[in-house]
Amino acid sequence: MKKKGVGIGSTFYGTGYGNGFPDVSRAKAVLKEDGKVAVHVGATEVGQGSKTIMSQMAAEVMSIPLNDIIFICEDTKNMPDSGTAAASRQTYNTGNAIKLACEDLRKKVIENAFKELKLNSSVGLTLKNGEIYLKTLPSKNISLKELALCLLKNKELPLIGEGSFTAQTIEMDEETGQGAPYWPYTFNVYGVIVEVDTETGLIDIIKAVCAQDVGKAINPEMIEGQMDGGFAMGLGYSIYEDLGLKEGKMKNKNFTNYLIPTALDVPELEKFIIEDPESTGPFGAKGIGEPVMLGVAPAVLNAIYDAVGVRITQVPVTPDRLLRALKEERRE
Amino acid sequence: MSLKNVYVAKTLDEVLNLLNQYGCESKLIAGGTDVIIQLREKEISPKVLVDISNLSEINFIDESEDKITIGACTTFTTIAESSILKDKLKGLVQSAESVGSPQIRNAATIGGNICNASMAADIVPPLLALDAEVLIESKAGKRRILLDHFLMGKGKVDIKPEEIVTAITFNKPKNREALGFGKLGLRKALAIARISTAIYLSLDEENTCRKIRIANGAVGFRGMREKEVENIFIGKQLTEDVINMGIEKLREELNQRLAGRSSAEFKTTAIAGIFKKALLETANNCKE
Numbered sequence: 339m340k341k342k343g344v345g346i347g348s349t350f351y352g353t354g355y356g357n358g359f360p361d362v363s364r365a366k367a368v369l370k371e372d373g374k375v376a377v378h379v380g381a382t383e384v385g386q387g388s389k390t391i392m393s394q395m396a397a398e399v400m401s402i403p404l405n406d407i408i409f410i411c412e413d414t415k416n417m418p419d420s421g422t423a424a425a426s427r428q429t430y431n432t433g434n435a436i437k438l439a440c441e442d443l444r445k446k447v448i449e450n451a452f453k454e455l456k457l458n459s460s461v462g463l464t465l466k467n468g469e470i471y472l473k474t475l476p477s478k479n480i481s482l483k484e485l486a487l488c489l490l491k492n493k494e495l496p497l498i499g500e501g502s503f504t505a506q507t508i509e510m511d512e513e514t515g516q517g518a519p520y521w522p523y524t525f526n527v528y529g530v531i532v533e534v535d536t537e538t539g540l541i542d543i544i545k546a547v548c549a550q551d552v553g554k555a556i557n558p559e560m561i562e563g564q565m566d567g568g569f570a571m572g573l574g575y576s577i578y579e580d581l582g583l584k585e586g587k588m589k590n591k592n593f594t595n596y597l598i599p600t601a602l603d604v605p606e607l608e609k610f611i612i613e614d615p616e617s618t619g620p621f622g623a624k625g626i627g628e629p630v631m632l633g634v635a636p637a638v639l640n641a642i643y644d645a646v647g648v649r650i651t652q653v654p655v656t657p658d659r660l661l662r663a664l665k666e667e668r669r670e
Numbered sequence: 671m672s673l674k675n676v677y678v679a680k681t682l683d684e685v686l687n688l689l690n691q692y693g694c695e696s697k698l699i700a701g702g703t704d705v706i707i708q709l710r711e712k713e714i715s716p717k718v719l720v721d722i723s724n725l726s727e728i729n730f731i732d733e734s735e736d737k738i739t740i741g742a743c744t745t746f747t748t749i750a751e752s753s754i755l756k757d758k759l760k761g762l763v764q765s766a767e768s769v770g771s772p773q774i775r776n777a778a779t780i781g782g783n784i785c786n787a788s789m790a791a792d793i794v795p796p797l798l799a800l801d802a803e804v805l806i807e808s809k810a811g812k813r814r815i816l817l818d819h820f821l822m823g824k825g826k827v828d829i830k831p832e833e834i835v836t837a838i839t840f841n842k843p844k845n846r847e848a849l850g851f852g853k854l855g856l857r858k859a860l861a862i863a864r865i866s867t868a869i870y871l872s873l874d875e876e877n878t879c880r881k882i883r884i885a886n887g888a889v890g891f892r893g894m895r896e897k898e899v900e901n902i903f904i905g906k907q908l909t910e911d912v913i914n915m916g917i918e919k920l921r922e923e924l925n926q927r928l929a930g931r932s933s934a935e936f937k938t939t940a941i942a943g944i945f946k947k948a949l950l951e952t953a954n955n956c957k958e
Contacts, residue, residue, distance in 0.1 A: 535943060537939075538943045538944060600857055600858060600860055658936035661936055661940065
């Protein structure tokens, strides 16, 4: 018999290394001779989209087109350390470092511009759309490109902005468990509808919904991509992926036996991006890499309970495990 | 022995000559979905590969008045899309559709699936339920053998090194006869059968079972007929009680066969739902 059930799984997750461990990201922003800005940063692109959103952040601060940002990462000779692409920390930590580096460069650009424009001070000078100009008299202006050429002539290039960001976390008191081990936290909720076949133990996910708190969506489409990916991984964790550990040895050591969901197994995910800017985040943004998969398993397990009245406490819920649990329930 | 040569055969004669010349030093390769893995895992080490994937002579589906013959090099995609095999032979189409993924179905062949003799081979239970015959050729001549006798065990079939399976043949379903199929895989694609079942059913006007042939996959060392279970149904109307009796018998059989295996409890439980669904679908298809 096929039985339907609904389940919700809600999580909150502290991003970053946490617990007082030094969590430092560094970045450099460099004005090039052609007026473009090179961002040197030790953030690793692992498919999560860090290159894209961090270039967006730099372009926003420098007020230049995205194409005028040269993003340099994954080359230790040319970049400062920004820590690992782990703990869902790059958007928040390295994003902040890039923002600081670009703000530093922006300040230096404006200071150099007032000299070139032969003004009394930098007061009232601003940088917008690649131009530095006086707000009260916009005809007093110089483009980033022109400024770069002047600086090149005066042998004042490269002009470098630097930024370093250290996350604020405090080690927990071992005795009392009190403290502030993480900042910031990211919130997430999944809802799923499952159909459980009580004769075969097969579980079909009919519908899934995800609401993800992101602080501020730097790139909404990429966040949706992260949500789709996290859901597929969470689904595999919930009902498919089984190492088959026996006395420390893996029984399922290839993808014939270690099953991950195929495109046919992953239903359409309805996605909601929740924006509530984080005051310490770059433009309010927070990391969501791990959070997007955390709520899936609790939601699926709750939905199974709703469908058949059995609490499963071990993942993955493979058909044989589920049938055994149903049998035991009937015996009791 | 390391691989010396790959012959891409264009005619069956060429293949028969090569097999005759190289014998057990040769291995036939069609879709390669099993052979390539066996080569890589060093489970086989032939000196010569005879590639028959371009052999149009044995890539066909033929229909005569009372028989259907499928060439050994016919792919699962071709079987799944065949206009000859639909309707009453839906079970054969469904089993072909359940093989691997589109890429695998485009390459893998019915002859390869049979000769690889996996206990979970998807096309084997429907062919056993159809009481299919295997056509075999060698330079010395031709022979026919029932698939049920051809399959000897896990990875073992009754074939000599100089022989090749050229086709599979079976009787066409008559009026009020049909073939059904059911499979339990752990996901919706690229799933090796944990259980597969095929049922050939002949019903009279009163819904009484005139003939039935049941074959299961992945519940024994090879695809197997379930003759004890068939006996429960023959001559009886397909009522809820009779179906349940049949399922009980099926469970008994599986319990004995799988005794001591970690999958026994799961498979004897799960077979009920898979078998019942396939049986009811087949019965409905008989009436259409």
